[in-house]
Amino acid sequence: VCRSYIHLFRCVTRCRMEEQKEVLNRLQRSFRSGVPLPEQFRLAQLDALLKLMTENEDQILAALHQDLNKPKFEAVLSDIEMVTNEICFAINNLHTWMQPEYVSKNLATKMDDCFIRREPLGVVLIIGAWNYPVQVTLSPLVGAIAAGNCALLKPSEISQATEKLLAELIPKYLSQECYAVVCGGAEETKKLLENRFDHIFYTGSQPVARSILQAAAVHLTPVTLELGGKCPCLIYGNLDIKAAAKRLVWAKFFNAGQSCVAPDYVLCTPQMRDDLIPAIRATLESFYTSEPQKCPDMARIVTDRHWNRLTEMLRKSAGKVVMGGESDQQDRYIAPTVLVDVQESDVLMDEEIFGPIMPILTIETLEEGIDFVNRREKPLALYVFSDDSKVVTTVLEQTSSGGFCSNDGIVHMTLQSLPFGGVGASGMGSYHGHWGFETFSHRRGCMMRSWVLEPINVLRYPPYQESSLGW
Numbered sequence: 403v404c405r406s407y408i409h410l411f412r413c414v415t416r417c418r419m420e421e422q423k424e425v426l427n428r429l430q431r432s433f434r435s436g437v438p439l440p441e442q443f444r445l446a447q448l449d450a451l452l453k454l455m456t457e458n459e460d461q462i463l464a465a466l467h468q469d470l471n472k473p474k475f476e477a478v479l480s481d482i483e484m485v486t487n488e489i490c491f492a493i494n495n496l497h498t499w500m501q502p503e504y505v506s507k508n509l510a511t512k513m514d515d516c517f518i519r520r521e522p523l524g525v526v527l528i529i530g531a532w533n534y535p536v537q538v539t540l541s542p543l544v545g546a547i548a549a550g551n552c553a554l555l556k557p558s559e560i561s562q563a564t565e566k567l568l569a570e571l572i573p574k575y576l577s578q579e580c581y582a583v584v585c586g587g588a589e590e591t592k593k594l595l596e597n598r599f600d601h602i603f604y605t606g607s608q609p610v611a612r613s614i615l616q617a618a619a620v621h622l623t624p625v626t627l628e629l630g631g632k633c634p635c636l637i638y639g640n641l642d643i644k645a646a647a648k649r650l651v652w653a654k655f656f657n658a659g660q661s662c663v664a665p666d667y668v669l670c671t672p673q674m675r676d677d678l679i680p681a682i683r684a685t686l687e688s689f690y691t692s693e694p695q696k697c698p699d700m701a702r703i704v705t706d707r708h709w710n711r712l713t714e715m716l717r718k719s720a721g722k723v724v725m726g727g728e729s730d731q732q733d734r735y736i737a738p739t740v741l742v743d744v745q746e747s748d749v750l751m752d753e754e755i756f757g758p759i760m761p762i763l764t765i766e767t768l769e770e771g772i773d774f775v776n777r778r779e780k781p782l783a784l785y786v787f788s789d790d791s792k793v794v795t796t797v798l799e800q801t802s803s804g805g806f807c808s809n810d811g812i813v814h815m816t817l818q819s820l821p822f823g824g825v826g827a828s829g830m831g832s833y834h835g836h837w838g839f840e841t842f843s844h845r846r847g848c849m850m851r852s853w854v855l856e857p858i859n860v861l862r863y864p865p866y867q868e869s870s871l872g873w
């Protein structure tokens with residue numbers, strides 16, 4: 403029985419690999435024949451993607467609810483609108499983005515045409531994560547289509563309902579010659595990565611990113627990595643505590659803390675902590691009532707594995723729970739939880755929390771806070787809350803992070819004109835708006851030489867004369 407099971411498993415794996423290969427061959431053929439290249443084709447596909455989003459909004463919301471119990475408001479804001487805004491922005495700007503960029507010239511190239519031409523890379527692979535499964539899969543696709551590529555999407559298998567829906571909808575709306583979805587988890591993705599792609603755009607965790615880079619190295623494939631990390635929130639100096647608590651709580655507990663840009667931990671003085679705690683408590687109650695488990699605005703933890711990971715972290719932490727702490731495995735619920743007296747060596751400070759747990763750590767001075775941040779890996783986002791612009795500027799100038807936002811959290815990533823991406827361990831490359839188009843384009847430096855100035859070329863032809871140097 404065991405042997406025939408192994409045989410069956412091998413057959414299924416081989417079939418899947420053959421299927422993957424067939425899909426990839428189809429996309430490569432289409433790219434080589436120039437199908438996704440014309441501006442009109444790109445616009446038509448972006449229109450079709452917009453139609454997919456608007457005609458299926460209810461189904462998308464239902465899938466997100468099934469996967470994460472995502473509140474409708476949060477799903478609309480973070481998955482639906484982020485993608486539709488991205489599509490509309492690309493449609494409105496595509497013509498401009500596609501124009502050659504003429505560059506400055508020197509004396510020797512005065513009569514030539516010198517410009518940068520944006521060209522598609524080829525067939526790109528987009529691997530998505532589960533926390534914003536529509537946004538992190540379709541937003542990069544917008545950039546890939548706009549730049550004239552073919553694309554293979556691999557949504558996260560963890561957000562299963564959304565994965566299934568995307569696999570069903572994409573072929574219905576988009577050109578099957580140029581775009582496709584493959585489903586599956588780690589094993590299928592590893593097999594997929596054995597193939598040559600022209601670019602890999604990966605959103606997910608740091609450990610998996612290492613294997614993505616290794617697989618890409620085999621084919622020298624360029625990679626964009628949109629990762630996570632521990633985003634600090636420094637709160638320092640005078641400020642409106644009530645407003646700060648609202649913005650902080652919203653950013654932290656949105657999607658039950660399962661956001662790559664969620665403030666992971668708070669750094670503030672002991673005095674600030676004492677002022678913040680009652681403000682956070684009042685905010686939590688006004689946002690999610692005194693029984694957050696019954697509140698429709700509180701999302702759930704995506705899987706039992708993540709629920710176990712988070713509750714285990716809470717159990718092992720030496721910090722003191724001052725709010726929340728309750729959990730219910732059946733419901734994959736964890737209450738919005740705040741801890742104080744958390745040390746740098748605490749389990750909560752080891753890796754990205756990615757859940758509704760917020761440790762507050764204390765510092766005595768701003769310099770100590772900056773030093774704390776700089777001792778750790780560069781985060782995807784860094785937040786500073788303060789009324790004092792000197793505090794904000796000091797933190798901005800003395801730290802490094804993928805993005806930066808003062809006096810709020812998460813919202814900086816909603817602006818298409820800002821690049822979104824990490825630095826150091828939080829990722830490489832960026833996207834959103836024009837940046838997505840650039841990520842999926844090759845900037846080809848072109849010089850169209852004129853024959854007019856041939857007489858001055860004697861200066862560079864042998865026999866060389868040193869007196870010609872510096873012409």
Ligand code: NAD
Pocket residue numbers: 529530531532533534538556557558559560586587588589591592605606607608610611613614628629630631661662663754756782824829
């Ligand atoms: P993950 O790395 O476990 O999975 C991401 C994708 O990789 C999935 O599609 C999965 O099927 C695939 N995968 C998993 N194991 C693999 C392997 N061994 N080889 C090849 N592929 C594999 O990440 P996740 O749990 O889905 O997402 C959470 C992480 O993503 C967090 O760290 C979060 O901060 C980060 N994230 C970052 C952004 C961003 O834009 N920077 C956005 C969302 C999430």
